[in-house]
Amino acid sequence: MARRESILTGPGSQALIVDLIRSSGPISRTELTAATGLTQPSISNIVRRLIDDGIVRETGRTPSQGGKPRTLLEINARARYGIGVQLGFESITIVATDVRGGVVGRQLVDGAGAGQPDETAERIVELYRAFLSGLGLDAASVAGVAVVTPGPIALAEGAILAAPSLPLWDGYPLRDVLADALGVPVIIGNDAAAATIGEFWSRQVSRNEAFACVYLGTGIGAGVVLDGALLRGASSNAGELGHVTIQIDGEPCYCGNQGCLERYAAPGPTIAAARAARDDLDDVNLTFDPASLSRDFDQLARAAVGGQTVAAELLQRSADQIAAATVTLANLFDLERIVLAGPGMAVAGSVYARAIRERLERSFFARNAHSIAVELSSNPRDAAAIGAAALVLQGSIAPGHGPSLIPAA
């Protein structure tokens, strides 16, 4: 794209310094000056601010080699924590990440299910307090909480809209309820978008790269990062990969469209197909209980990876369908890198990665111009919660810099 924001000036410089100290281990101010092209006074000012904030600390000196020894700087990883909460029908996951991006704690409890939003919000508040106390984290060190859910979000209102798996939550002002109870900044976001941002950061993807994350949860979503910014579209509803038509005039979808990818390839329809073929799957332990959809999907994936023929066929069908829609995504955005994340990729990721790679190799429109990498998240199940936690943390270190769930004003 045509426009580039200079990474060396403006609000990005603080984030750049943090990134450099984080990635280059102990480093001196002089080396930072050389690495960034910023002036010595600028480096000194930024470093002083970071030290005052506790994010960076001095850690000894370079061995003297004749010249004046230099003070080294390192990240104070435990200066601040981001908390990410992944709110789903079946489970709620909370994670904490430190300034280095490392996960310092993770806890999983029962999901929202069919419970009232108020009760679930209260459970989140309790979970948060127990989680901090269990980890021995000071509440004052928490930069903020990001709660991510499937489905659309009303960003300005901090509310969840009508996610098909969480219908009771439509319009519920979760952000304000939690912020009041917790006394820390709270943001609400989409799970696929949060996972996309988390994967973009943790992989240190270049800002010039056309990057996407395909997210397999209860539904199917995607996030796209162009020029270092998460693509939002008109109403932060961009990336609806689950509602790409793969079969014209096919099965009707709850969204109003027909032949949507999600209607065929998501865990729900895949387990429904397994139920229809359950006589051939009697060695696979499936409950067919809607409240255990993810567990059933994991079981099916385990059987498939283990060589159970019918399970493998069912999973392959889903993978081929997601692969076809991913080619569409790649052709419309001319992508260079795709990461697969989400709970659905935890066991079955290799099957999906292979199907997507194979189809891109023979079908990607620009394949003669450039290659396209397909990678698996290193933690597909918690990718959205980790992305959410990294997001609030990054927002507190360098507001306004890098991809964010919240559009700039």
Add this chain to the structure above:
Amino acid sequence: MARRESILTGPGSQALIVDLIRSSGPISRTELTAATGLTQPSISNIVRRLIDDGIVRETGRTPSQGGKPRTLLEINARARYGIGVQLGFESITIVATDVRGGVVGRQLVDGAGAGQPDETAERIVELYRAFLSGLGLDAASVAGVAVVTPGPIALAEGAILAAPSLPLWDGYPLRDVLADALGVPVIIGNDAAAATIGEFWSRQVSRNEAFACVYLGTGIGAGVVLDGALLRGASSNAGELGHVTIQIDGEPCYCGNQGCLERYAAPGPTIAAARAARDDLDDVNLTFDPASLSRDFDQLARAAVGGQTVAAELLQRSADQIAAATVTLANLFDLERIVLAGPGMAVAGSVYARAIRERLERSFFARNAHSIAVELSSNPRDAAAIGAAALVLQGSIAPGHGPSLIPAA
């Protein structure tokens, strides 16, 4: 999206002033100061430069209302011209636009057909010279020439890649051949992208709007403008709407993919279907000559619009297919406005617009969050050539500002 370029500073201010003078008719420097928030000295400097360049001229004074009368400024529309060339298999169209964006001339000659690129390039040179001389345009007033074609482009090399309708042109260095012969700057671009830029400008679309153009030529393409910049992706091959799968594991496409929109809904397959149904179309004058595909498609569209049942069914099928893929485009980009352009929309545009509107109304994922407008180009047949001409002109008035076919370095 997160990043915004201020339109009030930097290289954009000259373009902004030109836009304001163009849209607000005769206007004073004081009014420009009020409208832009720029300082009086800045306005004076920019206006002086524009007057020196001949793009703006003074045109009398405001009637005295007590205060000091003010000198008015207007665009000198004929100061400079952009030349756009639409190079296709069946026809080559050349247009000239003035600084106001008005089309001052248009000429159409035989297309590239199966001829050698060198011969066709020579015909373009002759066409250009005859065209300028016929219009009485001074070669010195030409800002540049943009040649647009279907299919992929090697931007850096200024060459056409393997467009399916122009296979002989693969790698032909058209930009350099023409620039040498014509002695003016030449750029090469994709027709759908040029039409997108042209429609974005001529409609004065807001930079905040998520905007796309669906282009129906021999094939089917699209362009997307986000934050005022044309989306390119990794290799300027973004927007390949023709190669979105609408039928999983459907008909194989030349591109390597299966079930591509283009394979079903483009003029070629539509006329092939008409040939199969020709007994029911004997009142429609179709040649079934591949060299007259566009003419046949226009004939079929005329019959459809005129109420011929079988023609209407054939066109409706194509329109429904393009509509399904357009919903995919809208869902992935969360679009707000879609313009339909390209020769295929010249006669049949209303059929396509209706089908797309209807399907978006019931299927667009974010339809409860915001509306999405579907509009027809006011000149669908020449939209790419006009966009190309506007593009070179804009590039000469305000380099580096606004959507461009050429990515910034």
